[in-house]
Amino acid sequence: MTGAPEPQDDDVDLSFRLDGRTALVTGAVSGIGSAIAGAFAERGARVVVVDLDHAAAQRRADELGGGALGLGCDVSDAASVEAAVAAAVEVTGTIDVLVNCAGIVDLAPAEELSTRAWERTLAVNLTGTFLVSQAVGRRMLEAGRGKVISMASQAASVGLLEHAAYCASKAGVVGLTRVLAAEWAGRGVTANCISPTVVLTELGRKAWAGEKGEAAKRDIPVGRFALPREVAGAALFLASGASDMVNGADLVVDGGYTIR
Numbered sequence: 001m002t003g004a005p006e007p008q009d010d011d012v013d014l015s016f017r018l019d020g021r022t023a024l025v026t027g028a029v030s031g032i033g034s035a036i037a038g039a040f041a042e043r044g045a046r047v048v049v050v051d052l053d054h055a056a057a058q059r060r061a062d063e064l065g066g067g068a069l070g071l072g073c074d075v076s077d078a079a080s081v082e083a084a085v086a087a088a089v090e091v092t093g094t095i096d097v098l099v100n101c102a103g104i105v106d107l108a109p110a111e112e113l114s115t116r117a118w119e120r121t122l123a124v125n126l127t128g129t130f131l132v133s134q135a136v137g138r139r140m141l142e143a144g145r146g147k148v149i150s151m152a153s154q155a156a157s158v159g160l161l162e163h164a165a166y167c168a169s170k171a172g173v174v175g176l177t178r179v180l181a182a183e184w185a186g187r188g189v190t191a192n193c194i195s196p197t198v199v200l201t202e203l204g205r206k207a208w209a210g211e212k213g214e215a216a217k218r219d220i221p222v223g224r225f226a227l228p229r230e231v232a233g234a235a236l237f238l239a240s241g242a243s244d245m246v247n248g249a250d251l252v253v254d255g256g257y258t259i260r
Helices: 031-042 054-064 078-092 115-143 164-187 202-207 210-218 228-239
Strands: 022-026 046-051 069-072 097-100 146-151 189-196 250-253
Touching: 022 031, 022 078, 022 115, 031 046, 031 054, 031 097, 031 202, 031 228, 046 054, 046 078, 054 069, 069 078, 078 115, 097 115, 097 228, 115 146, 115 164, 115 189, 146 164, 146 228, 164 189, 189 228, 228 250
Parallel strands: 022 046, 022 097, 046 069, 097 146, 146 189, 189 250
Antiparallel strands: none
């Protein structure tokens, strides 16, 4: 940033604390989003829990404590996004960290995938990431600081069977992240994404149970799937002062799956 003093090595914050910062996390009621919200709250952040189900979002916020706020929002709808972001800023005053975690998956062979499934997947996973990033990003740019973290996937880098819409949406998230990083970093706002392998959320455990899961794990060099808290750890790094020089990166948390 023009005119800003050059940071010194002693200025780098390696505490991984988020005290005094507000973090808005979409899809924060369950799965990876819930784990990220929990990790951020543990490190002192005030968390804005955003989910399609407003009541569930408020319940999760109550669990987190620390002044957490629960808001309902359809991330695929621009008016809903703007209303939720405006409400968050009205209560908290600012948003320092954004985590785009809301997402869906609809699996089918490419020749059988319905247009509705394709459109809905891209609407939530990609358009939703753009709309929330844009609405929050405008406030961050006005403040001259902020961190945008978006959930991509190993599916952004490799072709997975029956994942046509999902792979396309997550590849789009990586591309969007790079553009935001290039456009906004000079004004104090960095953008990065995270690409996990299969994560053992409640849904992940059910979807990858049995031989299907065992076969998939054999393709991962570390021999297992990721835990939600491990993905939350990556998000915590990107949200913290330790990552201030990280911009436009896709942080892969896949046990080495995509290196083969």
